[in-house]
Amino acid sequence: MTGRPSTAERLGSDAFDTDATTHLTLSDPALCRTCEKKPCIRVCPAEVYHWETDRLRISYENCLETGACRVACETIGQRALVWAYPAAGRGVQYRLG
Numbered sequence: 001m002t003g004r005p006s007t008a009e010r011l012g013s014d015a016f017d018t019d020a021t022t023h024l025t026l027s028d029p030a031l032c033r034t035c036e037k038k039p040c041i042r043v044c045p046a047e048v049y050h051w052e053t054d055r056l057r058i059s060y061e062n063c064l065e066t067g068a069c070r071v072a073c074e075t076i077g078q079r080a081l082v083w084a085y086p087a088a089g090r091g092v093q094y095r096l097g
């Protein structure tokens with residue numbers, strides 16, 4: 001790596017101390033079935049959200065803690081997402097900013 005690191009290099013340097021339980025939950029998964037645009041899937045830069053047949057799968061292990069999904073769900077979605085940071089000391093660790 002020379003000079004300023006690229007976005008890919010920065011993301012590739014991230015480390016994760018994954019908690020055993022998710023920090024991203026749904027108040028009511030049924031709300032996601034009626035969520036027309038499902039914006040969480042499109043705004044998450046880490047592709048944490050995937051639609052599987054009739055339910056939202058949340059791969060919280062990959063969360064970059066940007067909060068983009070929270071804003072999207074609250075403003076465009078059905079407000080089903082209950083967003084929180086991982087337990088203290090867990091989650092993503094940025095190495096190159």
Ligand code: SF4
Binds near residue numbers: 031037074077080
């Ligand atoms: S935006 Fe919210 S309500 Fe819509 S699919 Fe995602 S988590 Fe569910």
